[in-house]
Amino acid sequence: MSRFSRPRRLAAGLSAAALACMSLGAATSAHAGPSAEPAAGPLMNYVVNAKATPGHVRKAEDAVRDAGGTVLTSYQQFGVIVAQSTNPDFRTDVRAGKNGREVQSVGATRTAAVSEGAGGLNATDEAQATPVLDPREGEQWDMVQIKADQAHQVTDGSRNVLVGINDSGVDDTHPDLAPNFDARDSVSCVNNGVPDTTAGAWRPTTSSHGTHVAGTVAAARNGVGIVGVAPGVRIASVKVVNDAGFIYPEYSICGIVWAAEHRMAVTNHSYFIDPFEFWCKDNGDQGAVQEAVRRAYAWATDQGTLSVAAAGNSNYDLSNKTTDNNSPNDSTAVPRTINNDCLDMPTELPGVITVASTTRAVAKSSFSNFGLHKIDVAAPGSSILSTLPGGRYGLMSGTSMASPHVTGIAALMKSTHPWWGPRELERALQREADDTACPATPDARCTGTTANNSFFGEGIADALDAVQR
Template identity: 55%
Template sequence: MPVRTPRKPVCGRTPATAVALSAALGLTFLAPQGAVAAPSTQDAVTASAVVAQGQPMNYAVNATKANRGQTLKAERAVRAAGGSVVTSWAEIGVVIARSSDPAFAEVLRRSGAVDSVGATRTAAVATTDPTTGVGDPLAPGESGKPGKELATAQDARRTAGVEAATTVVPDPREGEQWDMAAIGADDAHEITDGSRDVLVAVLDSGIQGDHPDLAANVDAAASAGCLSGVPDTSYAAWQPTTSDHGTHVAGTIAAARNGVGIVGVAPGVRMSSVKVVNDDGFIFAEAAICGFMQATLSGADITNNSYYVDPWQFWCDDDADQRAVKTAVNRAVQYSQDRGVANVAAAGNSNVDLANKTVDTSSPNDTTPVQRSIDQGCDDIPAELGGVVTVSSTTSTGAKSSFSNYGEGVVDVAAPGSSILSTVTGGGYGLKNGTSMASPHAAGVLALIKSAHPELSGEALTDRLEQQADDVPCPTGSTQCTGTAADNGFFGEGLVDALDAVR
């Protein structure tokens, strides 16, 4: 699911890299005329093999077991191999390490305390650039974990039930939101706007905390910046800087019913801003892992993930680095799901059949992309990880958006993602396209389901989301779309239904 919104080209990047980044955030991007294609080479080498001597790199190190004892052994192995510990998650047995030695991963793989290890990027960590969010490594004995107040936040959550919407008065621009009518959200709001007891974690580029349409629903106590891999709960750490992507996503989920602007799918629920996108638009594994752990430990019921983990559009099992990083991210995702969190992710914007992958020309996107053969052992993460709800995008006519990835058995549900009006930074509103815009519709419907059925969590929530989705058959004559009317590669089990969620 390369999932991002249409990103604007970043200064200093090649056109090929900009296209890769835009696909990842769930947006559409048109390459300029004369853009140079990504170089065609042999299949990509391992990420660590391109590290130059003396350049700092971050690594995901997986302990043999997910417990404190084995994680401490992995930390000791990291230091013995000449690396330093950035942060450590004993709950999932993952250590984020740093080293400037190109042989670090190879040496560490020989340790009996380590199951696998892989570089999280192919470009060096910019330790002097504050926009990367990379802090100093931890000294022995220090903790990069959230404080006790974070772990106990769930106990302090409000216990109010579903708050019924009495007389619904439309907000000024609600009539422009074709997407809300398409999924029955406008009718659902006649029954309820959702419960304040429900928390949706928005793993993205940050949410403008004082936006007039969002401020009432952003839970600052549950928010954090995760760029370094370590949660930073200061206000500035989870605010947007160069991107309004997360603010747009948040508005679709839960813009407030307050007589201002628009209304989200679930305007009565709370959101947390978990910033995982750095100022250059990258979402590296250490940030994504931190994001899932932060969301879980702060009591989130649902996470929205409108991105793919950089720098590989697809992380492949036949590469030691990529396999290890995929394992580390998956451990965080499964940890969250085991604790009742429902995770939603965008399918991506490359118009790729995720059920039949053949080639990737856009990775790695932090250095120079190479052409490589890929197969079903290569996954877009987190969208293709087990238990994650993968969302494709539809247009106002109900068709699959031209940019949307698809795939029978991969896409779970569909939602509106073309020309979506939502909140943007600066207190305003704007239109965006992408599976990044589709995913938050599904997250909002999950929030309504949780509001109406607080006893449900995790898998039960996602099961109900899929069961209640409205069947959308393949287009007549389509050769790309395979499957049945009830479950196919374009729309999965159908278009999400907000009204069914609450009645």
């Protein structure tokens, strides 16, 4: 699986990285003598889970400080604190102090030391389609497969709909993206998960992935280049991928909370959360992180934000997890046995739309993850033409490219049904997808029925039905 779907490392043409379930161990303190203070360990970030009330969270924050930690961000609305400490015994000490009873669970968010340093920052009318084609629209076979070309005869989407591109940053100067870009609601979350609204902080620095994803969602109908699935909606960049290509839990939590707080109707997540491809519930650190991330995404759903995510690029059966050989990817990978309680996040979280990838021939892309009752819908992801930084265009492949097609369709749905919330959008995406059968040549991995199977879920996402019903 590529780390962004890598973004997923980025699902398209970037090096793949996977994640495994092992305990995130803290270094043992060295002591000079009975009265010596323990030596400082590596700078690490943690999630600390508490009851979701202001009083309980404040006491848990005190527990963090009592254990020698710093509170980076605190989400009272769902009871999650992101903390930082060089105390090698932080996980024990945070629960041992006078306020430790307020801590439900605590877990490190990565296996390698924090690279970004200590602390953080202080931190309406519908656009109607026209008969004029943009110059490279004829190369976009993917838009034909999902019937976006027909949907555009009805609407290009509403300016009232804002879509979050939770990725590696978006080049807002690209001529196909600038008309639809919302800088005011854009942010970077890659400084320890603390929102950075400095002008341009949300732009890409080392990756073209987010810009490519953004073009598929909403490249403008402006006589230039290509056209996105929803060329009339607005997009914001929510940067959750650092310069090394990692998406740590605190970045993803920051990004989804920001999106919900800024009324983004749909967010696209073409990545998996590092450093584990699968976060296991029965592992101390990983279990705490799984719970923290689950809370954040559930809260965002309750606020009205639908999350759409790439299924991943490991050609792995998500419904039958057995091994993980590539995690953690920020230190030394250790092969391990896993089970279905180990989740690929955010794609396997409740309420998140999981998208598999198809080829131009309407077959499962060779790299695409699959799984009965794991895949919601499928969409084109092989050799997709879209925008690249610097005003360029290029082809990328991956479930990272499939997911934004569905994000764009959800944005069209929200445009034509503005009263729909995430659950209505989810049901409609599944209901209106075009049933797609398993391959005619038997493939034992494809199980289920034509109406719902492990390769295509409910079928190929359908943009035309999205705006007609």
